[in-house]
Amino acid sequence: MKALNLHTLPLADRLADLAVDALIDEADLSPKPGLVDRRSNGAHTDMTLALMHASALALWPCLRQMAEAAEAIGEIGVPLRAALGRIGREGEAAMLATTGGVNTHRGAIWALGLLVAASALDAQAGPAALATRAGRIALIDDPGATPEDSHGVQIQRRYGSGGAREQAQLGFPAVITHGLPQLHRSRAAGARENQARLDALLAIMAALADTCVLWRAGPQGLATVQQGARAVLEAGGSATLAGRRQLRRLDQQLLHLNASPGGAADLLAACLFLDNAGSL
Numbered sequence: 020m021k022a023l024n025l026h027t028l029p030l031a032d033r034l035a036d037l038a039v040d041a042l043i044d045e046a047d048l049s050p051k052p053g054l055v056d057r058r059s060n061g062a063h064t065d066m067t068l069a070l071m072h073a074s075a076l077a078l079w080p081c082l083r084q085m086a087e088a089a090e091a092i093g094e095i096g097v098p099l100r101a102a103l104g105r106i107g108r109e110g111e112a113a114m115l116a117t118t119g120g121v122n123t124h125r126g127a128i129w130a131l132g133l134l135v136a137a138s139a140l141d142a143q144a145g146p147a148a149l150a151t152r153a154g155r156i157a158l159i160d161d162p163g164a165t166p167e168d169s170h171g172v173q174i175q176r177r178y179g180s181g182g183a184r185e186q187a188q189l190g191f192p193a194v195i196t197h198g199l200p201q202l203h204r205s206r207a208a209g210a211r212e213n214q215a216r217l218d219a220l221l222a223i224m225a226a227l228a229d230t231c232v233l234w235r236a237g238p239q240g241l242a243t244v245q246q247g248a249r250a251v252l253e254a255g256g257s258a259t260l261a262g263r264r265q266l267r268r269l270d271q272q273l274l275h276l277n278a279s280p281g282g283a284a285d286l287l288a289a290c291l292f293l294d295n296a297g298s299l
């Protein structure tokens with residue numbers, strides 16, 4: 020039987036496949052502190068692993084359309100930003116229809132949408148160049164945006180924290196400076212892939228002002244998340260017994276605080292996407 024040559028699939032299909040794979044891998048990764056994973060629903064009462072999977076799969080058409088729009092428009096500017104905004108809002112509607120109104124992947128549509136579009140403009144670019152290019156798209160005002168009072172907007176007002184929008188506009192520093200280097204360091208040190216990914220998530224958590232955490236647990240909760248994530252890595256990471264003990268402790272603390280690092284989880288998916296984008 021002739022093997023299927025994946026490279027014959029259109030670029031936009033391959034990018035959407037890669038992004039959905041990253042979302043599924045993020046959801047499956049266990050044990051994640053406070054988040055939905057294979058073990059439990061973490062600090063969430065309205066989400067399950069099956070719901071995360073269904074949501075991820077429902078986003079495939081939206082991610083493919085974003086890549087197609089970038090290929091068709093061919094350059095960074097207002098027309099591309101407007102197209103991504105429109106498709107992103109349709110993606111959010113598809114997500115909410117699939118989950119019965121639960122916000123499973125809002126931040127992920129934003130981060131992966133920008134990265135998929137950046138990759139479609141130049142599939143040969145490396146992770147740092149893709150993140151910078153995604154940041155340039157995020158800096159453009161979306162002419163179709165309507166004012167909203169999301170949790171992120173309220174947190175920005177209360178604490179001045181820039182959240183998902185600013186993280187993208189800066190070129191995803193939590194991923195490029197923290198998540199990806201930690202993923203590579205842990206792999207090089209002999210950690211299993213699952214452990215290297217957990218370490219990458221922890222490195223992102225330690226660096227990020229996650230508005231999901233700020234919303235539910237305030238600045239004190241955010242400090243607990245950041246310090247706890249750092250403590251796991253300083254103990255040797257999730258490949259060591261001491262690191263796993265700290266990770267268990269952090270998970271219990273987050274459940275007690277009802278806090279969940281959802282923004283860091285979205286950025287881990289972005290990190291996994293960028294790690295694999297070279298294999299296109």
Ligand SMILES: CC(C)(COP(=O)(O)OP(=O)(O)OC[C@H]1O[C@@H](n2cnc3c(N)ncnc32)[C@H](O)[C@@H]1O)[C@@H](O)C(=O)NCCC(=O)NCCS
Nearest residue numbers: 104107126129132169170171182183186228229230281282
């Ligand atoms: C910019 C976005 C994320 C809205 O941000 P805002 O902070 O107002 O919203 P909200 O609190 O509902 O969601 C934020 C999401 O980002 C994640 N997040 C939280 N903190 C961070 C952070 N510091 N860095 C990255 N992601 C974060 C969370 O998981 C959450 O899901 C985006 O959803 C948006 O503007 N959507 C409109 C449609 C659009 O333009 N889409 C473009 C597709 S490329």
Ligand SMILES: Nc1ncnc2c1ncn2[C@@H]1O[C@H](COP(=O)(O)OP(=O)(O)OP(=O)(O)O)[C@@H](O)[C@H]1O
Nearest residue numbers: 046054055122123124125126127231281282284285
């Ligand atoms: N494995 C995961 N578990 C939980 N959340 C995740 C996971 N992966 C990504 N996320 C992100 O976390 C966000 C969910 O956070 P949260 O439930 O705090 O949001 P909310 O619905 O805005 O607020 P709340 O439920 O606190 O009122 C999602 O938008 C999603 O982007």
